[in-house]
Structures are given as C-alpha cells and as structure tokens.
Amino acid sequence: MVKKAGSTQRREESLSRDRIIEASIALLDGSGERGLTFRALSERLATGPGAIYWHIDNKSDLLIAACDAIIASAMNAPSISAEPEAAIRALALGMFDAIDAHPWVGSALTRAPGQLPMVRILERIGQQVRALGVPEDAQWAAVSALLSYILGVSGQNAANAHIAREQGLDRSNFLDEVSTVWSELDPNEYPFTLSVAGLLRVHDDRVDFLAGIHLILRGIASAHGR
Amino acid sequence: MVKKAGSTQRREESLSRDRIIEASIALLDGSGERGLTFRALSERLATGPGAIYWHIDNKSDLLIAACDAIIASAMNAPSISAEPEAAIRALALGMFDAIDAHPWVGSALTRAPGQLPMVRILERIGQQVRALGVPEDAQWAAVSALLSYILGVSGQNAANAHIAREQGLDRSNFLDEVSTVWSELDPNEYPFTLSVAGLLRVHDDRVDFLAGIHLILRGIASAHGR
DNA sequence: ACCTGAACACCGTTCAAGT
DNA sequence: ACCTGAACACCGTTCAAGT
Numbered sequence: 256m257v258k259k260a261g262s263t264q265r266r267e268e269s270l271s272r273d274r275i276i277e278a279s280i281a282l283l284d285g286s287g288e289r290g291l292t293f294r295a296l297s298e299r300l301a302t303g304p305g306a307i308y309w310h311i312d313n314k315s316d317l318l319i320a321a322c323d324a325i326i327a328s329a330m331n332a333p334s335i336s337a338e339p340e341a342a343i344r345a346l347a348l349g350m351f352d353a354i355d356a357h358p359w360v361g362s363a364l365t366r367a368p369g370q371l372p373m374v375r376i377l378e379r380i381g382q383q384v385r386a387l388g389v390p391e392d393a394q395w396a397a398v399s400a401l402l403s404y405i406l407g408v409s410g411q412n413a414a415n416a417h418i419a420r421e422q423g424l425d426r427s428n429f430l431d432e433v434s435t436v437w438s439e440l441d442p443n444e445y446p447f448t449l450s451v452a453g454l455l456r457v458h459d460d461r462v463d464f465l466a467g468i469h470l471i472l473r474g475i476a477s478a479h480g481r
Numbered sequence: 482m483v484k485k486a487g488s489t490q491r492r493e494e495s496l497s498r499d500r501i502i503e504a505s506i507a508l509l510d511g512s513g514e515r516g517l518t519f520r521a522l523s524e525r526l527a528t529g530p531g532a533i534y535w536h537i538d539n540k541s542d543l544l545i546a547a548c549d550a551i552i553a554s555a556m557n558a559p560s561i562s563a564e565p566e567a568a569i570r571a572l573a574l575g576m577f578d579a580i581d582a583h584p585w586v587g588s589a590l591t592r593a594p595g596q597l598p599m600v601r602i603l604e605r606i607g608q609q610v611r612a613l614g615v616p617e618d619a620q621w622a623a624v625s626a627l628l629s630y631i632l633g634v635s636g637q638n639a640a641n642a643h644i645a646r647e648q649g650l651d652r653s654n655f656l657d658e659v660s661t662v663w664s665e666l667d668p669n670e671y672p673f674t675l676s677v678a679g680l681l682r683v684h685d686d687r688v689d690f691l692a693g694i695h696l697i698l699r700g701i702a703s704a705h706g707r
Numbered sequence: 708a709c710c711t712g713a714a715c716a717c718c719g720t721t722c723a724a725g726t
Numbered sequence: 727a728c729c730t731g732a733a734c735a736c737c738g739t740t741c742a743a744g745t
Contacts, residue, residue, distance in 0.1 A: 270729080293719065303730045305721075310728095314719065365591065365636040368644065369659035374666070374674050381673025395677050395684070400693035404626065407633025410591040418594065433595035440600070447607025448600050451621050458621070467626035474700030496710080519738065529711045531740075536709095540738065 270302055272310045272320070279321045283359045287420050291318070291359075319370055322363035326372040329353035330379050339386040340472055346379050347405055347468045351461060354409045361413025365406055377402055389479050397475045404471060408464050430455050496528060498536045498546070505547045509585045513646050517544070517585075545596055548589035552598040555579035556605050565612040566698055572605050573631055573694045577687060580635045587639025591632055603628055615705050623701045630697060634690050656681050 278299050282290045293304040293314070300307070311317045329349045334342040354361045364372055377398065384397045419429040437445075437452035504525050508516045519530040519540070526533070537543045555575045560568040580587045590598055607624045615623050645655040663671075663678035 292717090294717090297731095303732095304719085305731065306729050308720070362591070365588070366640050366643070368637050368640045369656075369662070374663070374671065377677075378671050378674045381677070385673065394673075395680050396689060396692040397696065398673075398677075399689055400630065400696050403633035403637065403693060404630045405633070406636060407629035407631070410632060410636050411594050411629065414592050414594045417592075430595075436595070437600070445600065445604050447611065447620075447624075448604045451603075451607070451624075454621050463622060463625055466622040467629060470623065470626050470700035470704065471696055472700070473703050474696035474698070477699050477703040478696065518736090520736090523712095529713095530738085531712065532710050534739075 270300060270306055270310060275300065275307055275310055275317070276320050276324055279317055280324060280357070283321060284357055287417060288359050288362065291321075315366075318363045319367045319372065322360050322367065323370075323372040323375075325353055325357050325360050326350075326364070326375050330375045334383075339383045342386070343380065343383045343401065343472065344465065344468055346376075346383065347401070348461070348465065350376065350405055350409065351412075351464050354412055355461075358413045358416030361409035361411075362417075365410050373402075376405070384475075387475070389475060393479060397471075400471055400474075401468070404467055408460075408467070412460065427456075496526060496532055496536065501526065501533055501536055501543070502546050502550055505543055506550060506583070509547060510583055513643060514585050514588065517547075541592075544589045545593045545598065548586050548593065549596075549598040549601075551579055551583050551586050552576075552590070552601050556601045560609075565609045568612070569606065569609045569627065569698065570691065570694055572602075572609065573627070574687070574691065576602065576631055576635065577638075577690050580638055581687075584639045584642030587635035587637075588643075591636050599628075602631065610701075613701070615701060619705060623697075626697055626700075627694070630693055634686075634693070638686065653682075 275296070278296055279291055282295055282299065291314075293307060297304045297307060307317075311320070329352075330346070332349055334345050336342045336345060354364075367373060380401050381394065381398045384394050384401070387397075389397050415426060415429060419426050422429065424432070434452050434455040437448050437455065440449055440452075442449055501522070504522055505517055508521055508525065517540075519533060523530045523533060533543075537546070555578075556572070558575055560571050562568045562571060580590075593599060603624065606627050607620065610620050610623045610627070613623075641652060641655060645652050648655065650658070660678050660681040663674050663681065666675055666678075668675055
C-alpha cells in the first residue's frame with residue numbers, strides 16, 4: 256500500500272494525484288459539491304492548500320478527475336449481454352446507479368463536455384448502436400440522443416439530491432413538497448402538471464429512466480429497418 | 482445617473498424585484514454565470530448589496546427568477562401549428578434558441594427541478610402529448626423523456642458556451658479543439674469516438690437536437706397506436 | 708418600508724520560502 | 727522535486743444604523 260518514498264517507509268503514503276482524487280470523492284460523497292474545498296481537502300490530507308496545486312491544475316480539473324474515476328468504473332463493468340439493446344439498457348442503468356450513489360457526478364459530467372468521462376460513455380453507447388445495425392450516417396444522431404437523454408436525467412437527479420440535502424430532506428420528502436406545490440397550481444393554466452402531481456409521489460425514477468431509454472431505442476428501430 | 486430621492490419624481494425607477502432581475506439577465510448575458518455577483522449587481526443598480534436582499538431571498542432565488550423570465554417568454558410564444566408533433570418540435574426549438582441566446586439558462590434550469598421554469602416547459606409538452614392521443618398512463622413517460630432530453634441538450638450547450646468563454650474561444654474553435662483531441666484517441670479503445678471526431682467540426686447542433694426530438698416522437702408513435 | 712455599507716465567514720489560487 | 731502556509735482578491739450574506 257505504500258506509494259512514494261524518499262527515504263524508507265512512512266505511515267501515510269505521500270501526496271499524489273490519486274490520493275487527492277480519492278479524498279475528493281470521499282468529500283463529495285459525504286457533503287456534496289459544497290463539501291469539496293481546498294481547505295477541507297488539505298485538512299483531510301494533512302497538508303497545505305498549496306501542495307494540492309502541485310498535483311492538479313485547478314478545481315475544475317479536480318472535479319473532472321473525480322468524476323472520471325466514478326464513470327470509468329461504471330463503464331468498465333463488462334456488459335453481460337450480447338444483444339445490443341439489452342447492452343444499452345444495462346449501460347444506461349449502470350450510469351443511473353453510479354449517479355444515484357454519487358449525485359455530484361451528474362452535474363460534474365454536464366460541466367465537462369467533450370472530456371474523458373463523457374467520451375467513455377459516448378464510446379460505449381456508440382459501439383452498441385453500431386452493433387444494432389444503425390446505418391453509419393444515422394449513428395451520430397442515435398448516439399447523441401441517447402447521451403443527451405442520459406445526461407439530462409443525470410443532471411436532474413444531481414439537482415434533486417443537491418436540493419434535498421440543502422433543505423435537510425430526504426429525496427421522497429422533497430418530491431412530496433414539489434408534488435404539493437404542483438397540486439395547488441391553477442387548473443386552467445396547468446392542467447397537465449396538475450394531472451401528474453400525484454404521480455410524483457409514487458413514481459420510480461429508475462423505471463421512468465428506463466422507459467425513456469426504451470422510447471428512444473424504439474424510435475431508432477422504427478427509423479431504421481424494423 | 483442619480484438614483485434615489487424621497488420627494489417627487491426621479492430619473493430612474495426605484496429598486497424592485499423586476500429591475501433586479503432585469504439587471505441580472507444583462508449581467509449573465511454579458512459575462513456568463515461568473516458575471517452575476519451581488520457586487521456587480523449592486524454597482525449596476527447603484528445601490529448596496531444589502532438592498533438587493535430586501536427584494537430577493539438569495540442568489541439561487543435570483544438565478545431561478547432570471548431563468549424563469551427567459552423561459553416564460555420562450556414558452557408564451559403561441560404555437561402556430563395545430564398538429565401536435567409539429568407543435569412539440571416548435572416548442573423544443575423555442576427552448577433551444579432561448580438557451581442559445583442565453584446559455585446560462587441551460588444550467589440554471591437544471592439546478593431548479595420542479596420549480597416554475599421547468600413546470601412551464603412540462604406543461605406545454607404535456608398538453609401536446611395529450612393532443613397526440615397518448616394514453617393517459619403513458620403520458621408521463623413520454624413527457625419526461627422529452628423533458629429530460631431537452632434539459633440534457635440545454636445543459637450541454639450551456640457547458641460548451643461556458644468553457645468556450647472561459648478559454649476565450651468561440652464555439653466553433655472550441656469544437657475544433659475537442660475534435661482534435663478525439664481524433665488522437667487510441668483506435669483500439671475508442672473506435673466509435675474516433676469515427677465521429679470529424680463530424681464534430683461540421684455538425685449543426687440545432688439539426689442534431691431536432692433529430693433527437695424526432696427519434697423520441699417516433700418512439701412514442703410506435704409505442705402507441707401508430 | 709426600504710436602503711446603506713461595513714463586517715463576517717468563507718472561497719480558489721499564488722508564491723516566496725522551506726526541505 | 728515536492729511541500730508549507732501566509733497572503734491576495736475575491737465571494738454570499740448579515741445586520742446595525744440610517745431615512
């Protein structure tokens with residue numbers, strides 16, 4: 256478990272990018288995005304804030320690296336299924352669960368377009384869309400629709416978790432509150448919202464998420480071949 | 482440029498929630514999310530930071546209110562088309578264009594789940610999904626898929642604009658850079674990403690966005706009736 | 708009722724100085 | 727090469743005091 260040296264062994268490993276990222280994830284998991292500060296980080300690592308800058312460029316770099324660690328492990332789970340639609344569903348669920356466990360990943364992901372974490376997801380989806388037999392010139396549209404949808408849901412989940420934490424509620428209490436507000440809207444102006452206010456209390460995010468994936472896959476299938 | 486009085490008429494209106502929101506939008510449009518600070522705001526309004534707190538609760542409240550002003554005007558444009566699919570496309574494009582003009586709206590929206598700005602969008606989509614003849618118990622899935630997708634794209638656009646601004650590039654220079662990085666990825670690990678790297682330079686976000694909407698609408702149609 | 712502006716408790720980041 | 731920690735230039739928010 257030792258990592259660096261200089262002389263011989265020491266109780267704690269010396270500072271390193273990996274150790275910083277690990278500590279960042281712990282902080283983010285423990286207290287959300289607001290929990291990641293250079294002061295908290297340097298305290299946890301028993302060093303000064305300046306030391307961290309020797310290993311990372313800035314806070315944004317740090318957040319992307321932490322995000323990538325989570326995404327990489329979610330995306331590296333080998334897909335059991337050989338059937339592309341099932342593989343896409345599994346992959347999407349893997350993302351959903353990773354973000355459910357680490358809500359801050361949802362917003363970190365959104366803030367790093369084109370960066371490694373997103374490329375990992377893009378690639379996995381892309382390979383399955385190819386396997387699906389989607390013609391080459393339609394692959395990008397299919398993949399980016401799936402990706403945008405996944406990012407959209409991720410961002411919402413992150414925001415829900417963030418607000419719930421801020422208000423000291425758990426997720427279902429928070430949805431209860433939203434549901435109550437919705438059910439008091441003007442029925443002439445907001446008939447649809449009113450009609451789904453009750454659903455908010457009982458719905459299952461994960462099921463809804465899969466339903467959306469299903470809809471997009473169905474659209475892809477109907478657009479090409481069968 | 483004088484501001485305050487106490488007696489009769491005055492050149493400028495006195496401070497108000499609306500004036501604060503208006504100034505916030507100007508700040509956000511001009512310098513992005515980082516541009517909205519209570520100091521910049523109070524300078525622009527020729528007052529002290531404390532005065533602003535008389536009219537708004539906190540920064541999050543302010544951001545949601547600014548976001549809502551943009552969304553409200555985008556959603557209040559009456560839809561020309563009576564055909565529900567076309568209306569949904571028009572509505573989605575309205576969102577796309579609003580966020581293109583005010584990129585910060587994309588991330589503000591994501592951070593306010595269940596709040597008024599999102600309810601406005603939800604409602605408009607919901608009414609059209611109903612008009613589409615989707616059975617009642619499938620409406621929520623259809624609407625939330627569309628909404629999540631729109632939010633996902635919005636968030637990405639906001640992030641692209643944010644990063645481009647941060648690096649002093651325009652949007653196409655930024656995409657060029659991403660495209661270059663992607664085209665240097667390992668072909669064994671990232672074959673799909675590599676194959677679409679070139680597309681990034683020439684693609685049209687708006688067209689891609691519509692293609693995604695089209696795919697979801699197609700999925701909805703194929704799932705119900707025809 | 709509404710505004711002022713100093714003060715508080717934070718931030719991310721830098722940088723001379725140490726080892 | 728790597729770490730220290732004080733200092734800088736900011737933040738959002740509060741609150742006594744004013745009108």
